[in-house]
Amino acid sequence: MIRIDSEPWAAMVSHARKTYPNECCGAMLGVIEDGVKTVHEALPLENAFAGAQAARYELRPEDLLAADRAARARNMDLIGIYHSHPDCDAYFSETDLKNSCPWYSFVVLSIRNGEFHHANSWLPNAEQTEAAKEELSYE
Amino acid sequence: MAKVLIPTPLRQYTGKQDTVHAPGATVGEVLNALTTQYPDLRKQLFNDQGKVRSFVNVYLNDEDIRYLSKDSTPAKDGDTISLVPSIAGGSAAVAPPAALSNDEILRYSRHLIIPEVGIEGQQKLKAARVLLIGAGGLGAPLGLYLTAAGVGHIGMVDFDVVDFTNLQRQVIHATADVGRKKLDSAAAKMQAINPHVEITKHETALSSENALDILKDYDIVVDGTDNFPTRYLVNDACVLLGKPNVYGSIFRFEGQATVFAYEGGPCYRCLYPEPPPPGLVPSCAEGGVLGILPGTIGLIQATETVKLILGIGEPLVGRLLLYDALGMRFRELKLRKNPECPVCGEHPTVTKLIDYQQFCGVPRQEPVQEKQETRVNEGEIDVTEVKAKLDRGDKFVLIDVREPHEYKICNIPGAKLIPLGEFPKHVGEFDPNADIVIHCRSGMRSAKACAILRQAGFQHVRNMVGGILAWSDKVDPSVPKY
Numbered sequence: 066m067i068r069i070d071s072e073p074w075a076a077m078v079s080h081a082r083k084t085y086p087n088e089c090c091g092a093m094l095g096v097i098e099d100g101v102k103t104v105h106e107a108l109p110l111e112n113a114f115a116g117a118q119a120a121r122y123e124l125r126p127e128d129l130l131a132a133d134r135a136a137r138a139r140n141m142d143l144i145g146i147y148h149s150h151p152d153c154d155a156y157f158s159e160t161d162l163k164n165s166c167p168w169y170s171f172v173v174l175s176i177r178n179g180e181f182h183h184a185n186s187w188l189p190n191a192e193q194t195e196a197a198k199e200e201l202s203y204e
Numbered sequence: 205m206a207k208v209l210i211p212t213p214l215r216q217y218t219g220k221q222d223t224v225h226a227p228g229a230t231v232g233e234v235l236n237a238l239t240t241q242y243p244d245l246r247k248q249l250f251n252d253q254g255k256v257r258s259f260v261n262v263y264l265n266d267e268d269i270r271y272l273s274k275d276s277t278p279a280k281d282g283d284t285i286s287l288v289p290s291i292a293g294g295s296a297a298v299a300p301p302a303a304l305s306n307d308e309i310l311r312y313s314r315h316l317i318i319p320e321v322g323i324e325g326q327q328k329l330k331a332a333r334v335l336l337i338g339a340g341g342l343g344a345p346l347g348l349y350l351t352a353a354g355v356g357h358i359g360m361v362d363f364d365v366v367d368f369t370n371l372q373r374q375v376i377h378a379t380a381d382v383g384r385k386k387l388d389s390a391a392a393k394m395q396a397i398n399p400h401v402e403i404t405k406h407e408t409a410l411s412s413e414n415a416l417d418i419l420k421d422y423d424i425v426v427d428g429t430d431n432f433p434t435r436y437l438v439n440d441a442c443v444l445l446g447k448p449n450v451y452g453s454i455f456r457f458e459g460q461a462t463v464f465a466y467e468g469g470p471c472y473r474c475l476y477p478e479p480p481p482p483g484l485v486p487s488c489a490e491g492g493v494l495g496i497l498p499g500t501i502g503l504i505q506a507t508e509t510v511k512l513i514l515g516i517g518e519p520l521v522g523r524l525l526l527y528d529a530l531g532m533r534f535r536e537l538k539l540r541k542n543p544e545c546p547v548c549g550e551h552p553t554v555t556k557l558i559d560y561q562q563f564c565g566v567p568r569q570e571p572v573q574e575k576q577e578t579r580v581n582e583g584e585i586d587v588t589e590v591k592a593k594l595d596r597g598d599k600f601v602l603i604d605v606r607e608p609h610e611y612k613i614c615n616i617p618g619a620k621l622i623p624l625g626e627f628p629k630h631v632g633e634f635d636p637n638a639d640i641v642i643h644c645r646s647g648m649r650s651a652k653a654c655a656i657l658r659q660a661g662f663q664h665v666r667n668m669v670g671g672i673l674a675w676s677d678k679v680d681p682s683v684p685k686y
Contacts, residue, residue, distance in 0.1 A: 088294055097212070116420045116445050120296030126261045126268065126288040133211060133286070137222070142212035150295035161293030166259040168213035168248075168289060191248065191257065 066101055066200035067145065067170045067186050069093070073107035074203040077174060078181045080109045081149035085179045087118040092132035093145035093172065102144045102170060108132050121160065122148045145170035145186070152177055157187040157196040165189035170199055206234050206279040209286045217244040231264055232275030234285060249287065261288045270468065271543060271550055304330065308400055312354050325514045330356035330400075332513040335422035337361050337410060337438055339386040341488065341498030342428030342452050342505065344376035349506045351394040351401045355513070358394070359404040359422055362386045369686070373495035410434055412557035415441040424512055426450040426505050430487050432479045433560035439464060439472035440557055443548045450508050452501040455486070457494050457529040459501035462520050462539065463508050465548065469521040473554075474542040479564040483652065490648070497529055583654060585666040587674045590641055594618060600639035605653045606672075610645065614683045616675060624649045628656055636662050643668035643675075645686070 069077070073093065080089045090112050095104040110132065114123040124146070136143045146169050150156070155173040157165075165171060167189055175182040186201040205225040210218050218224055219242075226241065228234035235256075239246035251257050262269045263286040269277045279285065304312070304326060315321045315329075334355050336343050339362040350358055366374070366381040366389050374386075381389040387405040394403055406418055410429075419425055419441050427438045427449055435453075442449035442465040449464040451472065465471045504525065511517045524537040547554040580586045593600055604611060604619040611621050622630050624644070634640060640662065642650040650667050657665045668674075676683040 114292065114294070116416075121292070121294035123292035124290075126263070126290055127266075129291065130263060130266075130286055130288045133209070133288070136212075137209075144212060146291055148293060153295040156295075158293065158295055160296050164259070164290070164292035166289035166291055168211055169291075171293075193259070 066202070067104065067172070068101065069104040069107075069172070069201070069203040070095075071204040073104050076107040076109065077147050077172070080107070081174045081176050081181065082179055084112070084118075084149065085176050086151045088112060088114075088120065088122040088149050088151060090122040090124055090146065090148040092124075092129065092136075092143055093147055093170070094132070094136040094139065094141040095144050096141055097144060104145065105141060106139070107147065108135065119151060120153075123164075143169070145172055147172040147174065149174045149176050155183055155185040157185075157189070161187070162189055162193050162196055165193055165196065167191040171196070172201065205281060206231075206283040206285055208234065208238055209284060211287055211289075214245060214248055214287070217248065218242050228279055230273075230275060231262060231269050231277045231279050231285060234279050235262070235275075259289045259291070261290050262286075263288055303327075308354070311398075311400070315354070320516045321514060325516075326354060328513050328515070329354045329510070332424070333357040333359070333422045334509055334513075335359040335361065335419060335425045336428060337425065337434065338428035338430075339374075339376065339390040340364070340370065340428060340430070341373045341454060341493065342426075342502040343390065344374045345499050345502035346426055346428060346506050346509075347376050347390050347394050348397065349503060350509060351398045351403075353506075353510055354398065355401065355509075357402045357404070357422075359406060359418070360387055360390060361406040361408065361410050361418060362390075363407055363409050369489075373493065373498050375499070410437060412437060412559065415557060416445060419445055419447060422447065424448050424450060424509055426452075426509055428452060428502065428505070430454075430489075431566075432485075432564040433566055435472060436479065436563060437557065437560045440547050440554060443471050443473075444556070448512055450505045450512070452505045454488065454493050454497045454501050456492055457497065459497055459504075459527040459529075460524055461501055461504040461508070461527070462524045463512070466512075466519060466521045468541065470539045470541040471545060471548045473547050474545045474549075475524065475539055477542070477546065482565040483648075494529060500527060500529070580669055583658075583666055584669045585641055586669055587678050590616075590643075590668055590675075591679045593641075598639070600641060601634065603640065603642045603650075603653070604672075605642055605644050605649050610686070613686050614672060614676075616643070616672065616683075619643065624653055627653050631657065631660050634662070636660070638662075638664065640665045641668055642666070644671050646671040646673050 091107055091109040093104040094106040110124055110128045112118050112122045113125045114121040133143045150173055155175040171187045174184045186199040187196040188199050189196040205227050208224050210222050215222055226234045226237040228237050249260055264277055265284055312326045315326050332355050336346050339360050364386050366377045366384050366386055368382055376390045376393050387407055391403045391405055415437055425442050425447050429435055439449055448466045451464050452461045508520050511519055522539050524539050526535045543550050602619045604621045605624040605627055607623050642653045644650040647670050654665045654667045673685050676685045
């Protein structure tokens with residue numbers, strides 16, 4: 066399961082609302098203890114998708130590398146990626162799946178009319194053929 | 205030994221270590237040593253074929269090794285190798301497979317029984333969105349065959365109308381279509397072949413202002429244009445949007461095809477960083493083209509498009525296919541991605557669309573004017589005045605700078621034939637004070653000849669506006685136009 070502290074959660078929702086009607090994306094830093102992931106910090110990253118961003122996002126590998134370094138520097142780990150689905154449910158789309166990585170939790174925030182609606186966390190497999198829903202809690 | 209930074213989720217396979225030192229002279233060797241040391245890690249990083257998984261980017265210090273020497277990139281002591289996933293996504297579903305109706309299953313049955321295509325492949329074709337730039341020579345076979353093959357959504361960009369001179373090769377248009385918009389003519393034929401295909405007509409000249417907006421809704425762009433500004437525009441827009449550009453070009457008896465801007469592959473600018481000087485490479489209208497040729501090249505483009513959609517075979521990426529119809533030979537040139545490429549290189553300087561007319565040194569095209577209203581500027585002369593001079597028996601020299609085979613099609617009696625290519629050698633034969641009028645087919649080549657004479661100090665040189673085409677329109681309709 067994945068727990069998101071209130072501060073990073075507020076930052077993620079605010080990021081998603083700010084970029085609405087486009088998608089936002091970012092990294093989640095935290096710790097893993099006894100199989101429970103706890104997010105202590107959200108790191109908003111730039112949506113680098115070249116083209117309409119209302120329904121697409123892309124992370125620059127360099128940004129991810131920097132996020133990983135930032136996590137190490139703060140004695141945390143890069144444990145997840147978040148992005149928003151403007152005016153859509155927080156499903157894990159085919160596009161999400163085909164561009165995913167099994168190493169992280171993928172938190173999707175559904176934003177409707179500019180306001181947070183609901184969220185889910187997903188764990189894709191290495192073959193990028195399916196993603197399991199992960200228990201998610203946030204404050 | 206280089207050190208490898210292990211991402212958190214993989215540390216369970218490295219005994220919880222976040223940094224592992226592994227021997228090897230190259231990045232490939234280091235990764236091999238690493239995964240030999242920690243076999244469970246191998247499955248995470250490599251697929252069953254032993255290739256690094258598609259979502260894993262390998263960085264040496266701050267550089268992606270794809271842009272260095274890939275696996276053979278040298279690794280030194282103190283170097284840091286990082287494993288960085290590539291992550292993207294979005295709510296945009298890669299459209300859920302569109303179910304095929306019984307009519308469609310029957311129609312596509314010869315596809316469905318090929319194991320490499322099958323129902324799944326046909327559904328991919330149906331879900332695909334392909335944009336054809338140009339509904340002319342290359343666009344004709346592309347439009348017909350991609351429609352027949354069941355590409356679900358085809359867009360076409362064109363603003364031209366069908367002309368008699370198109371019919372020798374643009375087989376999507378019929379004689380009765382002359383004067384009709386090419387888009388309407390082409391769409392009607394395509395819809396008649398396959399009513400299941402959705403066709404979008406973009407009746408416009410592709411420009412820096414509209415290109416990204418038009419291209420963004422398509423998966424694959426097929427370039428069937430015959431001018432350099434549009435070619436660079438299509439290339440740059442495809443690179444910026446990350447869409448493959450299925451390229452083809454034709455001239456007389458020869459053609460070329462390749463796929464540009466495909467992930468990791470070269471783009472048009474990697475091959476040709478700079479456009480040729482304006483006028484050096486003639487277009488089909490200027491140089492002619494064997495009518496069958498665009499069929500061959502257009503269908504190579506169509507084949508590559510279908511392969512890209514189906515994800516089968518070996519795409520024509522990094523290879524320029526050259527076709528010589530006279531020798532009936534295909535050759536292949538290797539193309540490499542240029543790390544210095546101004547648009548797809550490591551440090552791109554072209555990050556948005558530019559003014560391609562200016563880049564190619566082509567003057568911006570004036571809005572099309574009615575032929576009758578052709579303006580006559582300084583240094584130019586109207587065909588009717590040339591006719592009057594001939595009728596009056598004025599003393600002047602009329603020079604035709606076309607080719608001998610064009611002269612045979614039609615000519616103006618009394619004109620002296622000197623093809624433009626040989627023209628500079630003959631400059632000395634004329635009196636610099638003589639009254640000289642030069643013509644060609646449409647006025648382009650004669651303008652160059654005029655410039656040559658003026659540079660040589662000739663005072664009274666005029667270009668016959670509109671060439672022999674205007675002569676046929678305004679002076680003598682019995683002269684055929686070509």
